[in-house]
Amino acid sequence: MTSPAADPAPTPAAPATSDRARRPPRKPAARRITGAVWAALAIVYVVWGSTYLGIRVVVETMPPFLSAGGRFVVAGVLLAALLAWRKGIGVLKVAPRQLASAAVVGLLLLLGGNGLVVLAETSVPSGLAALLVAIVPAWVVVLRTVFGERPGAGAYAGVLLGLAGLAVLTLPGLSGEVRIGGVLTVVVASVLWSAGSFSASRMPMPANPFTASAYEMVAGGLGCLLVGLVRGEHHGLELADVSARSWTAFAYLVLFGSLIAFTAYAWLLQTAPLSLVxxxxxxxxxxxxxxxxxxxxxxxxxxxxxxxxVVVAGVCLIVSTERRN
Incomplete structure (x- = not known):
């Protein structure tokens, strides 16, 4: 994440009696919330929120891990090609340790996190899956605490709220309305996504976040494809049997979910107040x-x-506490 650069320190003025000389130095200008910022934020709100719906439609006629793997490999290759076209092939050159770190983070986020969500959405409604994943900030607080950080009382209160909401959200599985296995799969996915997010800030990652994302998507996508093959998802798979509805959702996830929304999010981190993002x-x-x-x-x-x-209230409390800190 980036923060706005502070204005240069004012040069001491020579003694003078004018009003201008006696004026206090100007405060650093705050980031402006322009129409472009609101447009990018709307993309992140709607597109990332709609990916759960897209996944649910994809798995109607596509196998879960093979479809997720194909999505991320295609998106990663497209992003790498765009980077090379815009900035030159050198932008993709990274140290071996950085490449290994990006691969590990990609496997945690996209194979463990997103891949398991895709698997779960074969039996769990998309809205329920999204709410179960929303507790990710609470798991991150738990991981930070395990590694010696102290996020603060407000963050811990948010974690307790989030866990209470998580307990209520599991009731549809306990009552038989949905498969409890699918609910627990999403919970495991949220923990793995949290571990990937936590690890990304503590490992030697590529300096360019777009380069890092390209490698993460390719690594995570290849991991999903491998798991899909091990599970035998390719047996009996006929592309002619995949519905146009699923193909449309797949293309939407590649183009909008993995490319446009991510680009908008990365731009917002450099342009808009973090509390808003x-x-x-x-x-x-x-x-x-x-x-x-x-x-x-x-x-x-x-x-x-x-x-x-309750989960959303807990996340709001965690986010607001982090903003004050």
Whole structure:
């Protein structure tokens, strides 16, 4: 993450009696929230929130890990090609340790995190999956604590709220409304995504975040493809049997979910206040639940509504505490 550069220190003025000389130095200008910022934020809100819906449609006729692997490999190669075209092939050159770190983070995020979500969405509604994943900031706080950091009382209160909401969200699985195995799979995915996010800030990653993302997507995608082959997802797979609806969702995930939304997010980190950018963490699940209900007719039961509200409240508390710190 980047922070705005401070204005240069004012040069001491020579003694003078004019009003201008007696004026206090100007404060550093704050980042402006322009129309472009709101447009990019809307992309992150809607597109990332809609990826759960897209995944649910993809797995209607595509195998989970093979479809996820294909998505990330294609997106990673496209991003690498765009980087090489815009900045030259040198932008892709990284040290071996940086490449290994990007591969590890990619496997945690995209094979463990996203891949398991794709698998789970074969039996779990997209809105419920999004709410279960929304607890990621709470797991990150737990990991930070394990490694000796002290995020603060507000963050720990947010974790407790998030875990309470998570308990309520598991009720549809315990009551038989959805498969409990799918619910637990999403919980494991959220832990692995948190581990990948936590590791990314502590490992020697490529300096260019777009380069790092390209390698992460290729590594995670190859991992998903390998798991899909080991699971035998290719047996009996006929591309002619894949519906146009699933192909459309797959293309949407590659282009919008993995390329456009990520680019918008990376640009926001350099342009907009971090406190504003961080709001995606609790807006995305709300968007996902709304789209799942409107487009797929997913039921918003009381455990989903109540548990989701508690989880989002916990994430809001964690984000606001981090912003103050």
């Amino acid at each position: 961080a709001t995606y963490a609790y807006v995305n699940p709300v968007v996902a639940v709304a789209l799942g209900a409107l487009i797929l007719g997913e039921a918003v039961t009381w455990p989903i509504a109540l548990g989701g509200a």
